[in-house]
Amino acid sequence: MQWYQAVFSRIEDVTERHKRFWLTIEGIKNFEFTPGQFITLELPIDEEKRPKRWRHYSIASPPNGNTIELIIVRVPGGKGTTYLFDVAKVGDKVPLRGPLGKFTLPEDISSVDICLIATGTGIAPFRSMLWHIHNKNIPHKNLFLIQGARNLKELLYYEEFLDLEKRLKNFRYIPVLSRETPPNWHSYKGYVHQVYKEMFKPREDILFYLCGLRNMIDEARDNLTQMGFNKKQIKFEAFD
Ligand SMILES: Cc1cc2nc3c(=O)[nH]c(=O)nc-3n(C[C@H](O)[C@H](O)[C@H](O)COP(=O)(O)OP(=O)(O)OC[C@H]3O[C@@H](n4cnc5c(N)ncnc54)[C@H](O)[C@@H]3O)c2cc1C
Numbered sequence: 251m252q253w254y255q256a257v258f259s260r261i262e263d264v265t266e267r268h269k270r271f272w273l274t275i276e277g278i279k280n281f282e283f284t285p286g287q288f289i290t291l292e293l294p295i296d297e298e299k300r301p302k303r304w305r306h307y308s309i310a311s312p313p314n315g316n317t318i319e320l321i322i323v324r325v326p327g328g329k330g331t332t333y334l335f336d337v338a339k340v341g342d343k344v345p346l347r348g349p350l351g352k353f354t355l356p357e358d359i360s361s362v363d364i365c366l367i368a369t370g371t372g373i374a375p376f377r378s379m380l381w382h383i384h385n386k387n388i389p390h391k392n393l394f395l396i397q398g399a400r401n402l403k404e405l406l407y408y409e410e411f412l413d414l415e416k417r418l419k420n421f422r423y424i425p426v427l428s429r430e431t432p433p434n435w436h437s438y439k440g441y442v443h444q445v446y447k448e449m450f451k452p453r454e455d456i457l458f459y460l461c462g463l464r465n466m467i468d469e470a471r472d473n474l475t476q477m478g479f480n481k482k483q484i485k486f487e488a489f490d
Pocket residue numbers: 288305306307308309320321322323324325327328329330331332351371372374463487488489490
């Protein structure tokens with residue numbers, strides 16, 4: 251697997267604990283990957299063994315040239331994110347390896363519905379997939395995005411997905427807030443689980459993609475199998 255040199259080309263605060271990072275990969279024009287894949291960064295975090303300096307991040311942007319976007323949450327006491335949030339600055343270089351992973355959509359999605367379920371930064375691979383489908387005009391059936399967060403502020407890319415819903419045919423965006431009901435909130439309150447339980451009945455022509463922390467993924471896998479979906483219809487990527 252090839253290592254590249256990347257440079258932090260832009261960094262933006264989103265909330266007190268989320269940042270967007272743009273990395274530009276040097277020496278190539280196009281960084282080719284399949285939406286849903288991740289990269290590994292080797293961070294200067296002073297561990298003896300090299301793999302202990304490695305942290306994985308899903309690519310949050312669709313393929314487009316040699317710059318990729320990451321969305322990262324600060325993990326209290328976490329070595330990698332403490333470095334990324336408190337030390338890394340625009341212009342710094344970082345070794346980057348990838349693309350890696352098999353959390354990707356089937357090549358042909360013209361005859362299967364896709365339901366993407368994310369909490370927190372688990373939204374990253376889905377943002378890449380959805381924009382790619384939009385940008386490349388990929389034939390598709392129904393696309394559902396169920397996105398959970400504590401409050402509106404932490405609903406990452408909220409405005410953008412509302413906009414995408416208007417532009418991407420057969421795409422339905424369903425945000426869910428667990429700890430806040432903003433004025434004029436027309437979507438769900440609670441957790442992502444109640445939403446897919448309400449929306450879907452067992453059938454073969456749908457695939458579920460789950461991304462976020464293990465607790466959410468385990469609960470969703472249990473629920474979906476109990477509802478009657480086949481394990482082969484459920485793909486997942488756990489971040490912890
Ligand atoms: C395939 C893959 C893709 C990933 N993509 C992303 C991404 O797009 N955005 C992102 O923010 N993170 C992502 N992660 C998590 C990331 O790799 C790191 O684990 C995370 O940034 C914490 O690193 P750290 O060095 O700060 O914490 P560490 O010191 O390595 O670990 C501290 C503890 O935090 C737990 N932990 C890891 N991630 C989280 C989290 N998100 N919230 C709470 N606890 C956590 C770990 O299990 C560990 O117990 C991904 C992980 C994998 C395996």
